[in-house]
Amino acid sequence: MTVSANPLLSDRDVDFQLYEVLDAPALCALPAFSEHSRETFELVLGNVRRFSREVLFPTYRMMDAEPPVFRDGRVHAHPLMRKLYPQLVELGLLTASRPPEVGGQQLPLTLYSMASAYLMAANLSAYAYVGLTIGAAHLLEAFGTPWLREQFMTRMYRGEWTGTMALTEPQAGSSLGDVKARAFPAEDGSYRISGSKIFISGGDQDFTENVVHLTLARIEGAPPGTRGISLFAVPSRRPEGDRLVDNDVRVAGVIHKIGWRGMPSLALNYGEEGDCRGWLVGEANRGLACMFQMMNEARIMVGLNGVATASVAYHEALAYARSRPQGRSAGAKDALQPQTPIIEHADVRRMLLRQKAIVEGGLSLLAATSVQADLAAHSPDEETRKRAGLLLDLLTPVAKTFPAEKGFEANVLALQVHGGYGYSSEYLPEAWLRDQKLNSIHEGTTGIQGLDLLGRKVVAAGGAALQAFSEEVLATVARARQAGVHGPWCAAMEASLEAVLELTMSLGAMGMAGEVEQMLRHSADYMELFSILAVAWRWLAQAAAAREGLAKGGESQEFYEGKLRAAQYWFATEVPRVKPLVKLCSSGEDSYTGMRPEWF
Amino acid sequence: MTVSANPLLSDRDVDFQLYEVLDAPALCALPAFSEHSRETFELVLGNVRRFSREVLFPTYRMMDAEPPVFRDGRVHAHPLMRKLYPQLVELGLLTASRPPEVGGQQLPLTLYSMASAYLMAANLSAYAYVGLTIGAAHLLEAFGTPWLREQFMTRMYRGEWTGTMALTEPQAGSSLGDVKARAFPAEDGSYRISGSKIFISGGDQDFTENVVHLTLARIEGAPPGTRGISLFAVPSRRPEGDRLVDNDVRVAGVIHKIGWRGMPSLALNYGEEGDCRGWLVGEANRGLACMFQMMNEARIMVGLNGVATASVAYHEALAYARSRPQGRSAGAKDALQPQTPIIEHADVRRMLLRQKAIVEGGLSLLAATSVQADLAAHSPDEETRKRAGLLLDLLTPVAKTFPAEKGFEANVLALQVHGGYGYSSEYLPEAWLRDQKLNSIHEGTTGIQGLDLLGRKVVAAGGAALQAFSEEVLATVARARQAGVHGPWCAAMEASLEAVLELTMSLGAMGMAGEVEQMLRHSADYMELFSILAVAWRWLAQAAAAREGLAKGGESQEFYEGKLRAAQYWFATEVPRVKPLVKLCSSGEDSYTGMRPEWF
Incomplete structure (x- = not known):
């Protein structure tokens, strides 16, 4: 069924x-x-x-x-x-x-x-x-x-070859400075590559004739740590004249992932036979810098994946809730009456509305972030490019993390709406739940995104990034007021923004005073807080557009009413969490930083 | 590894x-x-x-x-x-x-x-x-x-046969009043059973010679709905003289569950050949009442399962975090130094401490609930039995739901601590994550537990159940003060209790005024709220015992310090959510009750 x-x-x-x-x-x-x-x-x-x-x-x-x-x-x-x-x-x-x-x-x-x-x-x-x-x-x-x-x-x-990102090594997951793969300069201008990589998605396949691995490795004699890592293009088969010959990149094993099961994740060995050639991409020892230039876009793609995976499950749950009869509405206990579709039960609607709020709020955040990426790359005006670049940098960790974390929660709810059937692999929600889980891990874990947001992004350019974000939010509040959006939501948006700005300034001051550990103590809570705020901004924008649409009349009235209810949900259930989270982040609360390993 | x-x-x-x-x-x-x-x-x-x-x-x-x-x-x-x-x-x-x-x-x-x-x-x-x-x-x-x-x-x-609970039918999951399986009285005092059941755990196996299904069915001519359902013992093979003969209970299919994979979940057909005999258990048409008498214990077992499944994953994550080197502590960037175990990273300790708070808080809640079950069943004093019975009824939905929902969150964190390895089935956390998910579904979904808690349990016996709970909490506060537990935790416990009591009285008054829909509007949020409160009670009790232990000296100092940190975590991060949740539950907020199906 x-x-x-x-x-x-x-x-x-x-x-x-x-x-x-x-x-x-x-x-x-x-x-x-x-x-x-x-x-x-x-x-x-x-x-x-x-x-x-x-x-x-x-x-x-x-x-x-x-x-x-x-x-x-x-x-x-x-x-x-x-x-x-x-x-x-x-x-x-x-x-x-x-x-x-x-x-x-x-x-x-x-x-x-x-x-x-x-x-x-x-x-x-x-x-x-x-x-x-x-x-x-x-x-x-x-x-x-x-x-x-x-x-x-x-x-x-042209689609003739595929490509991979070969960064991770068994001993160096999130810590890329510990990459050990090696590169020796050869006389022909290429390098001889050796070493092992793990979790290489799409590292081999049989539907195109070749795979090119963009691989991090250390050139012989390079300095230790992140400053000694270079980027190489290492094909599985290398061009020699008109032919492709084996380039000594071996599949050492397949990782049995719980999701994304259509794509292999591999352990690769380079140069087992001493005949693996790679070509330097960019400057020597600047490999991480090259990678990081692509990072915003890669993380936006992970965020989109989070939204997409939550969305397909949400729509499955919605269709199921409309078609599955079960029980009767509160009060109607007459067992001779037919059962009602479960969407009639308030708690099922709660689960669906939460999914809608996460999915569509997340999509709106990704769309807004993508606009900044376009402006940052292509505006003819330098000031606009710079400001958009700051906004892009600031929004990216949130646009990556919110869909990964809350999208997973939405996927859990989609399964729950299916009841016992959701627990079986005959139905799809469990598969999307498995898929979704990767998004909090790859392209920088949620923990790393929190450190990036608080330790770098919100304090960037002397506060200019946060200033630009604040202007965007306030412009949205003005638009919402103009459109006649419920006044208390606008006021809550302003108050929440102000509270987060104030908190960020005080945390930034700690950082400048050298108290970095204390500044970053609640980076995970800060990420949660900032996500609520950023998504509230997107729901306010959607509420404004819905009001504008309703004023125009037309056929979309039900769609706009749904948007207003989802905005209401966000402002009623999530925005009130801002205040306690601000308090937590500024409290100096030290339960986990003070928890010693031997006390567990 | x-x-x-x-x-x-x-x-x-x-x-x-x-x-x-x-x-x-x-x-x-x-x-x-x-x-x-x-x-x-x-x-x-x-x-x-x-x-x-x-x-x-x-x-x-x-x-x-x-x-x-x-x-x-x-x-x-x-x-x-x-x-x-x-x-x-x-x-x-x-x-x-x-x-x-x-x-x-x-x-x-x-x-x-x-x-x-x-x-x-x-x-x-x-x-x-x-x-x-x-x-x-x-x-x-x-x-x-x-x-x-x-x-x-x-x-x-004696372990010679096994048993099952055969309640659910394809068209009647949570709605047992819609059970359709039929029973016709036979001359020998037994009944002829026919119908289909689904999700029957352990419904067949080959390691004992027989399985007895405690089966809900309607006796021919019984009234519709919940008042016409009877309970039968229906063995897979029935005793005839000294032998066991086939009793016409057929396995119609196996459900491919995502967890609990060591035990089959089956669709069963009764009486395909008209030769399935069952024996009435208890009075006719009183089948649900019989089942419900066992429900507290069954739900406590689900809660224990939630705690146990979160616990084994927590201990796996803890051991992994202690042994896995990755990166260096904040500030120490020298790439020539060895990497540190990830438990040294504050965010990893946060994830572990949250797991500890959920696992040990949940275990403490189940232990306290079990004590009430023992007193309710075995105290020689009638007043004590009655009071304990009320407490047991009140605590059971919370003791079932908290470990199912927050235990799942703990299981997610255990996977996350393992990074990319956690996403592979070579490691165990993903298996426990799959196992855990069932606990929010079987023995009454989380949504149903919320309705039970708010609609029945906290308003039971004219408020006597809640009164008894309140006395227990205040006794714990007194003990904590005596033991020298951090004063603000005691104060927060009292304030939170009072806020929840006040909320409950006003919701109860709505119910008595016939506004049931409005009373139950936020039953899911109320469950969340009550869970935070109940687990805060258990962490305060643990903090008191830890302080008492520390005062005595001895070898367990580190253990007690860990307990105090986990209590601190709960009071710093979860208890502050009580206030906004109380506000939400009493606000009349109607986003999801007001959301119409066609607006999604």
């Missing part, structure tokens, strides 16, 4: 975010996007929606059930990938946001984000091959030599 | 709960337990600890990896069960808390609860066969005819 027609995301909501909450087509006024218009947006979204629902989503369960197989030294992806990957390439995804010089369409990231959310919701593993290839090729585009761009990047963008 | 020596639960903590926070051996002053003493407690716990660690825990992973198989119409349990079940029986578990008349030892439930937590933490599926058999046999003990007791109950208590 699985519900099959899942919209993945609400089209009405995506349009609402792009055209009513934001004015995304206005980005087309920037020279970089001047070829585009709202018509392009609709065309791209139309194609992606159709493909995601009709082609990609039906493959999800099969790929989850049959993970890639490691046999005879090679990884064999699900046979479906031989068909799917060319279709994903044909859709133009690999170069959608890249410039025409490399064959791209240069669409705004804002549009690409929304489009990719559908693909992720439909089948995140199939899409991940694309996403990783884009990331790897983009590094070559930004830092590679002309030879590397021609030999490697072009083939990756 | 899995960490293998897992203590399951901390022995020191279990002893602390039994002998320092509570005075559990004082229960032996009751006539029913007069044969026992602290020595019995230690003997029982010693056996269970040894068996759980040495025999049961090593089987967990194998049974999770190879669920029971449905072949040729029969379910074949993991072959290990053929050895394990007799060992579990030999340990005396089936009748540990039963009276001597049925061959039992009549141990206090308080002791049995703590002992069973070890077994559940070691291998919940293996133990579940025992737990279900006890529940089914106990129903026969309480309501069965002498013939049923002799024929069925005795064999179940």
Whole structure:
């Protein structure tokens, strides 16, 4: 009795975010996007929606059930990938946001984000091959030599080869400064690479002829720690003349992941036979700096994945709640009457409304963050670029973490709505729950995002980043007031913002006084706090747009009423947590920093 | 690199709960337990600890990896069960808390609860066969005819047969009033049973010769709804003379559960060939009343399972955090220095301390609830029995829900502490995460527990239940003050209690005025609120006992310091949520009750 027609995301909501909450087509006024218009947006979204629902989503369960197989030294992806990957390439995804010089369409990231959310919701593993290839090729585009761009990047963008990010080593997970893989300069200008990597997503497959690993390693004699790490392009098979020959990158094992099961996560050994060649990307010893330039975009993609994975589960739960009869409304106890759909029960609606608030609040945050990314990269005005860059840096850890953490909570609720059926693998919610869990771990754990937000981002540029955020929030409050949004929400938004600003200044002062440990003590609580605030900002913006829409009349009245209820939910249940969290973060409370390991 | 020596639960903590926070051996002053003493407690716990660690825990992973198989119409349990079940029986578990008349030892439930937590933490599926058999046999003990007791109950208590609870039907999950299975009186005094059941845990196996299903069905002509449901004992094979013959109970399918994978969950068909016989248990049409008399104990067992499943994962995470080197402490950036164990990172300690607060707070709540169950069943004083019964009824939904919901959160944190490794099935945290999820669903979902707590339990007996709870909390505050516990915690406890009492009275008044929908609007938030309060009570009691212990000196100083830090954590991070939650529950906030299905 699985519900099959899942919209993945609400089209009405995506349009609402792009055209009513934001004015995304206005980005087309920037020279970089001047070829585009709202018509392009609709065309791209139309194609992606159709493909995601009709082609990609039906493959999800099969790929989850049959993970890639490691046999005879090679990884064999699900046979479906031989068909799917060319279709994903044909859709133009690999170069959608890249410039025409490399064959791209240069669409705004804002549009690409929304489009990719559908693909992720439909089948995140199939899409991940694309996403990783884009990331790897983009590094070559930004830092590679002309030879590397021609030999490697072009083939990756054309869909002939795929790419990976090969950072992690068994002894160095979050601590990249401890990477040990080595690189010895060779006479031909390449390097001989040796070492081991782990958790390499898409590290091998059999549906394209080659995989290029963007690999962190230390050049012989480099300084220890983060300052001695370089970036290399290391293909599984290297070009020699017209042929590809084995490049001594071996699959050492497959990790049995609990989710993202359509894509392999591998342990790789480089140079077991001393014949692994890599090519330096960017300057020697500047490998981490190169990686970090791509980090915002990578983290936005994780955030989108969080939203997408929560969204597809939310829509499944919603359809189930509408169709599953069970019990009767409070008061109506007549057992001869038919049972009512469970959506009639207040507690089921609570679970659905919480999911809606998380999913659509998260999507709105990602859309707003993507706009800043577009402005930061493409505004012709330097001041605008700088300010947008600060906002992008500030919002990114929140846009990565909120969907990962609260999206997981939404996935739990989607399972719970299904009752006992949710606990069985005949139904899909448990699969999305497994998928979602990775998002709090990869691309910087939630703990690391908290340190990044509080220790760097909110105190950046002498407070200019936070100042810019504050202006954005206050502009939204003004818009909401103008639109006639419930006054107490506007007041709560202002008061919450002020409380967070004040807290941040006092924590920043601690940091400047050298009390870093004390400043960062509650970085996890601060992340929670800032997430509530940032999502309240997005719900206020949505409430404003809903009020504006209602004033215009038309067909979307029910949609707007739903938006106002979800905004109400956020302001009634989450925003009141700001005050106690501010108090906690400023209290000097030291239970866990003071807890000694031997006391556990 | 899995960490293998897992203590399951901390022995020191279990002893602390039994002998320092509570005075559990004082229960032996009751006539029913007069044969026992602290020595019995230690003997029982010693056996269970040894068996759980040495025999049961090593089987967990194998049974999770190879669920029971449905072949040729029969379910074949993991072959290990053929050895394990007799060992579990030999340990005396089936009748540990039963009276001597049925061959039992009549141990206090308080002791049995703590002992069973070890077994559940070691291998919940293996133990579940025992737990279900006890529940089914106990129903026969309480309501069965002498013939049923002799024929069925005795064999179940002896470990020769197992038992199940067969309540749920596909169209009637939480809504038992909609059960459709039918029973026709036959001339021999038995009934002919027909119908279908689903999610029947342990519904078939091949390690004992028979399974008895305590089955809800309607006798031909019974009134509709909950008042027409009767309870029957329906064996898979029925006794005829000296033989067992097939009783026409068929396995219709196996549900692929995501956890508890060592135990099958089945769809059963009764009477496909018209030859299924059942025997009435208790009075006709009073089946639900019989079931509900066992409900407190069943829900306490679910709560224990939640604690146990969170506990084993917490101890795994703790050991991992102590042994896994990664990164360096804040400030120490010298890459030539060795990496530190991750327990040195404040955010890892936060995750561990939160787990500790949930696990040990939950265990303390279950121990306190079990004491009330013992007093309610066995105190010679009627007033005491009545008061304890009210407390038991009040605490049970909280003791079931808190470990299910917050225990799941603890399991998520245990996975997160393991980083990328936690996302792989080579490590155990993901398995316990899957196991834990069932606890918010079975034996009454979290939503149903919230309605039970607010709609029935806290307003029971004209407020007498809440009054008794309030007395218990205030007695603990007095003890804490006496022991020198941090004054502000005592004050916060009193203030929180008062706020919850006041809220409850105003909600109760709504209910009496007939505004039931409005009264119950925030039942989920009320459950959250009451859980924070109840666990704060238990942490205050633990802080008092820790202070008393510290004053005595001795070897446990580090243990007590850890207890005080965990209490501090609860009072600093959870108790401040009481105020906004009280406000939310009394605000009339109507976002989800007012959200119409078509607005989603």
